[in-house]
Amino acid sequence: MTEKDEFKLRELLKKSPTLTPPETFYKGVLEKIERKSGRMEERAPWYWGYPAKGLATACVLMVIVLVTREAKKNEPELFQKAQSETMQNESRPAPASLMMKKAELAEGSKALSHAGARKDKERFEDLANNKEVQNRVNRNIVKYVDMPSPFEEVDEKAKQDLGLDRKGVASEGAKVRASSVETDESLTSAQSSGKGASADAQLLERRQSLISGRLQARDMNGVASQGSFLDEQKSPALHQKKALQFPSGTLQLKDQLKEEPQAAVALAGSGSVSNAEKADSPLWKGSTSGITTFRTVVVRTSEDWQTLWREHAGPSVPPSPCPPVDFNQYTIIGIFAGTKPTAGYSVDIVDTQPLSDKIVVLYRETTPPQGMITAQVLTQPYHLRLIPKTNLPITFQKVP
């Protein structure tokens, strides 16, 4: 087809005439419209749409529920009626043929049961008369009666073990407690009775002897721990020394001090030497401090203490008050590990070793093991501790 033809085609398409609809077309449209509107008018009173249908359904359901409930309320009466009817039926005499059949059946079953019972009885008598069977039964009964329960055995054993252990522990604890009380009392009485420099000297001597005794005991424990288990078992003295090192009373106090360091200071400040010994325990320990670089501190005066505390408690809001410490009796030693990248780091004062010319503070720094999941927060581990007042130089030594 050429361009001419295409043009012709377009012209032809454009020339196609406009159609005039017949009159029937308009009539048809109007009829359809009227029919539709008429249908709408007709059904208007009855046609409510889906909401109305839903409402009607709900009403019907409600009626059904109400009717069912009413029926249930009247159920006992219905039941009674039915029951009375059945009773009447039962009271009525049964037909003669049925009665006959019933009687026959009863007789048959009786005869059968009699026969069965007789057979069972005979068999039982035979068994009872059989001596072999009797012996076997008796033997079994004796065996089962005499045999103790395996659970009972275990229980008894456990009870014995526990009882013994508890006794042992209790007696050891009691001894230790008594000895510590004795020491406390003697020291307190010495303090109260002694006046002036002589009493103080006496107290110091006693204290030093106590500290040295404790250190010796610790050394011995170290040796014992290096030794074999058998050696430990063989040396009850070492056990006793271990117990002395961690008497129950001291442990309790340590727990209390951890929770309430200020109360510990108050206790320590009461002047009792035994308390002072007890106060030679962790006092201030934690992982958040205002001191962000590694530092070892020895505080001998309250001014220094207040300055240190201000620096240490810097970030806390509101600022925590400086705990009162009697520097006439105590010296504070401490380690600040500095800022660490995560949680899990800690620093501990392990021991204080008084030598002739100085005191050596042994401390240990702990780092979280590799691969351990730790809180991603900056921490500043620290450990402060009270020791009896000393003017000797104090050096710090790190232990692995």
Added chain:
Amino acid sequence: MNNLENFEDMMRANGPRIYTLAARLTGNVTDGQDLAQETFVNAYKHWEKFRGEADVATWLYRICVNCWKNRVRYEKRRAFWKHFSLDARDGDSDEPVRELPSGEAPIGQTLEKTQELATLHAALARMKPEDREVLVLYEMEDRSYEEIAQLLEVPIGTVRSRLARSRDKLRELLENELKRTL
């Protein structure tokens, strides 16, 4: 009934245009009459809501094209789901034998005045509805690409490509028709 009277006046004024459009879109007068009637009935449904912001003719035009699209969609769906024999009867029912509209131009139609026009309308009637509608709207109704795109809800590019394809198709069909008449 003032409302209906107004509507009747409007219908009579715009009747020929919509009637012609419907006949051109469907390809035969009978189906066109149905489509035009459906258009006016739907227009009456919304006559009260019509605010007169747009031209009534344009509004009716849009309704007619939408009705046409719905009809084509419905026919397609029906053709896809219902594969039944045209001669099949359901038992003893008095239903007449089902018949599909013939692709050929109906006998006695008043649309064509000349032989050429008759051939053209026969070729148009043989075309697919999608191809025919673009051709009718562009060539016969003088609608622009933008208007056609808006009416048919397709991009302008699609209208252009469809139009080109429809012309080719019409050419082919016309050649066939001419061969047949000769």
